[in-house]
């Protein structure tokens with residue numbers, strides 16, 4: 005009976021490698037996801053699949069400069085790349101930004 009349990013646990017840890025590899029490719033902790041996958045494989049695998057890569061998750065906190073299209077932190081009001089004043093696209097609308105794209109400062 006004990007032998008079956010050992011095989012079952014070994015099997016679960018092998019299964020857990022799958023979501024661990026998927027999560028590691030997206031910049032997450034391999035070890036944590038391995039344990040997560042071993043304990044909750046049914047949940048962990050689809051969870052790892054829908055994980056957003058770390059750099060994309062960080063990018064979601066920023067905004068892109070309407071002038072040079074570089075990514076700048078959400079709280080910045082002056083673009084660190086082209087040093088132009090940024091507006092909030094949600095407030096000003098994309099049409100204004102587009103018409104100003106080629107304006108020389």
Ligand SMILES: [Zn+2]
Pocket residue numbers: 069070071072073074083084085086087088
């Ligand atoms: Zn810029």
